[in-house]
Amino acid sequence: MFEKFKSHINKKYTTISVYVIITVAIIFALGFATTRIGIIFKTATDVLFYLLKIFTPVFIGVVIAYIIDPMVNFTEKLYSKSKIIRFKNQKKYRSLAVFSCIIGTITLIFVLVGLFIFSITKEIANIKLDQAIALITNYINSFSDSLSSFEGKLADLNIVKSNAIDQYISQLSTSLINGLKDFTNNLAGSTKHISSYASNIVFGLIIGIYLLLDKEDFKEYCDKFSRALFTDKMQNRIKNFWEDFNRIFSGYIRGQLLDSLFMCIVLSICLTIIGIKFGMLIGVLAGLCNLIPYFGPIVAFVGTILFGMLNGQYTQVIIAIVVLLIVQQIDGNIIGPKLLGKSVSLKPIFILVAVLIGSQIAGVLGMVLAVPVAGIIKLFIKRHIDERLRKKEAAEHEAAVSKE
Structure with a gap:
């Protein structure tokens, strides 16, 4: 009986009916999701944070x-x-x-x-x-x-x-x-x-x-x-991505950690020798903030001036400012480039924009990771543009040859 019923089924119309049912179901699901978007987003966020808490x-x-x-x-x-x-x-x-x-x-x-x-x-x-x-x-x-x-x-x-x-x-x-x-x-x-x-x-x-x-x-x-x-092509893409990721992240993060450790030690010793009150605290905080581009020097100068002025150490503050300028120049022109190398090549304006965006997305952690993430994005965009230009030049060359 089933075979007899099956013989009367038109496969073409059956396929169309299935597509129509699936389309209606998708539209209904999207409509339902649109009216409950707040609840869905909150639930997804709660689940994500719960998973992050478990896998911390x-x-x-x-x-x-x-x-x-x-x-x-x-x-x-x-x-x-x-x-x-x-x-x-x-x-x-x-x-x-x-x-x-x-x-x-x-x-x-x-x-x-x-x-x-x-x-x-x-x-x-x-x-x-x-x-x-x-x-x-x-x-x-x-x-x-x-x-x-x-x-x-x-x-x-x-x-x-x-x-x-x-x-x-x-x-x-x-x-x-x-x-x-x-x-x-x-x-x-x-x-x-x-x-x-x-x-x-x-x-x-x-x-x-x-x-x-x-x-x-x-x-x-x-x-x-x-x-x-994965296929061989996808494996090569994953391998290339990991190599780029590892080169940029390892070079930047490890370099920044060593640079921050260097600044913590040097600033703490210098400010303590000069006699600035809480010099060790200022040096450590400035060194840690050095993980975020441009924040370390700000903390060092503001902390030195604030604590020095509050304690009436006007002469020590002037000496400390001169020493901080020298240390920052040495770090920015010698130590930093040696430790970081060419892991991230970004203009200052892009670094500032990346830090601001990172702070809005993930707070302090986002500010620390913003620069290497921006470096990876820049690398992929540059490669994509170079590939498009290469294909365009190849097409123009083929067109010129065919005309000849």
């Missing part, structure tokens, strides 16, 4: 392995060439190199953090609270008197109403107080999640160690997966 240790582990891998490779070569350390199994050189680099990096971080905490606590211990309050009060009174005098002159010239600046100052004070309250509330909320942060870092470190130990095995798995899933 994995992400941390990948970052740790990616950053430390060149150091591990270099150490492994040293151990394999050493006459003192000899192993029959070549993997043991890798294991020893991984644990040596991990322990060395953790030790360096603890030493730097310990020196930083020691310096800050020493500075705080030397502060006389009464003198600090009196100094800040004098600055506020002086600033208030200057504003009042300026307001009076503007009022005499009928440029601004006499109470306009007072209202502005009142609004500014309210904003500052509210901002301080929000900062303290956020800080208190962050301390509640310290155990979560610590566990993510610990598990991320463990994952990073296993990734470093089994690097070749993971590369082999990825290669097999790629060959099984």
Whole structure:
């Protein structure tokens, strides 16, 4: 009976009917999605953040392995060439190199953090609270008197109403107080999640160690997966993309980390020797902010001038500014280019635009990663344009030859 019914079916009209049903279903789904776009977007965002939260240790582990891998490779070569350390199994050189680099990096971080905490606590211990309050009060009174005098002159010239600046100052004070309250509330909320942060870092470190130990095995798995899933042409595209990504990201991120470490150490030592209060704090913050283009120098100069002026260190501030200018010139013209090389070749205007866009998308992390991402986008656009121009020139050449 089914065969008889099947013989009466027109395949052409059946195919058309299926296409019509699918089209109607798609239109209905799009219409439903349009009316529920807010709910769908919120649900998708919640799911994405939930997945990111779950895979945070994995992400941390990948970052740790990616950053430390060149150091591990270099150490492994040293151990394999050493006459003192000899192993029959070549993997043991890798294991020893991984644990040596991990322990060395953790030790360096603890030493730097310990020196930083020691310096800050020493500075705080030397502060006389009464003198600090009196100094800040004098600055506020002086600033208030200057504003009042300026307001009076503007009022005499009928440029601004006499109470306009007072209202502005009142609004500014309210904003500052509210901002301080929000900062303290956020800080208190962050301390509640310290155990979560610590566990993510610990598990991320463990994952990073296993990734470093089994690097070749993971590369082999990825290669097999790629060959099984993609065509040869797609494999070549993926390989070329990874090579470009690795060259730009590794060159920039690792170079920036070394440059930031250099600036942290040099600025902290220089400002401490000059005698600027909280010189260690300013140096460390400026060095960390050096991960974001142009932010490091701003933090260094503003922090030095602010803390120096508040403590009446006018001579030290002038000396510190000169030293900062020299250090920034050395870093910008010698140290930075040596560490970064030609990993990212972007004009300053594109760097600023990339940092601004990155800050809007992913905050501080977006600002740090904005430059290498922009470098990759620039590379792909340049290659696409060059390819189009090459094809256009080839077509024009063929047309010219055919006319002849």
